[in-house]
Amino acid sequence: MASNSKTLRSPLQVARGLGSAKHGTEHWWSQRLTAIALVPLTVWFVFGVIGHLGADHAAFVAWMKSPFSAVMMVLTAVVTFHHAQSGLQVVIEDYVHVEWQKMALIIGVKFLSFALAAACVLAVVKIFIGA
Amino acid sequence: MANGSGRPLSPHLQVYKLPLTAVMSITHRITGVGLAVGTLLLVWWLVAAATGPEAFARAQGFIGSFFGLLLMFGWTAALYYHLCNGIRHLVWDAGKAFELTDADRNNKVVLGATAVLTVLTWIVGLAAW
Numbered sequence A: 001m002a003s004n005s006k007t008l009r010s011p012l013q014v015a016r017g018l019g020s021a022k023h024g025t026e027h028w029w030s031q032r033l034t035a036i037a038l039v040p041l042t043v044w045f046v047f048g049v050i051g052h053l054g055a056d057h058a059a060f061v062a063w064m065k066s067p068f069s070a071v072m073m074v075l076t077a078v079v080t081f082h083h084a085q086s087g088l089q090v091v092i093e094d095y096v097h098v099e100w101q102k103m104a105l106i107i108g109v110k111f112l113s114f115a116l117a118a119a120c121v122l123a124v125v126k127i128f129i130g131a
Numbered sequence B: 001m002a003n004g005s006g007r008p009l010s011p012h013l014q015v016y017k018l019p020l021t022a023v024m025s026i027t028h029r030i031t032g033v034g035l036a037v038g039t040l041l042l043v044w045w046l047v048a049a050a051t052g053p054e055a056f057a058r059a060q061g062f063i064g065s066f067f068g069l070l071l072m073f074g075w076t077a078a079l080y081y082h083l084c085n086g087i088r089h090l091v092w093d094a095g096k097a098f099e100l101t102d103a104d105r106n107n108k109v110v111l112g113a114t115a116v117l118t119v120l121t122w123i124v125g126l127a128a129w
Helices: A011-015 A026-051 A057-064 A067-095 A099-129 B020-051 B053-064 B066-093 B100-128
Strands: none
Touching: A026 A067, A026 B066, A026 B100, A057 A067, A057 A099, A057 B020, A057 B053, A067 A099, A067 B020, A099 B020, B020 B053, B020 B066, B020 B100, B053 B066, B066 B100
């Protein structure tokens, strides 16, 4: 380009807009990473739910007082919401083509997802620490 | 060809019968969105447990109601579908199983695994209740 061209544009100007530098695969990769993490977490979660169907409050509290269960529940909630907002973002990007609506939905989904994840974490921590 | 160009047309989605692989692809997305909505129940469950015995009893009562059980059944099936088909996507991401014969076989593997796991979970769940 710069060596043989008659253009005055810099190499950077030519490269701009052609694709990402370094972070282009990040979203794709984080979706896969959370997907892999969710395989064992989901299996644990299903067994946990089955074990506490119709359980009373004391039984549930006892379950969440176990450090292993509390950590697994926090991980399940956080990774699930991360995976969910990441997937919903792609769905919105595919089907909503009015720019401000797309942005509003993506921002709304992300804020709501992280707020709900925070609520789950606080709930587990409160039970774990609580008397 | 209908447009007179002699070139192939892309499928017209309103009259084109989607192959099973395509139906399963869009189902992956639909179950994903459904599961995202289902996380609200998880939030309610955990926050209710953190709030106290009465709030937790209300959440457990809802889950045990007819409507709650119906939701949980749909949620179980969607969860297993998304899990099994998600593993299939990870295999694709590894660059494997792209042949049509693989796709046809894996359609059945995913659907079979979803059905078996859903039914097994509910048998164990209802027995453990």
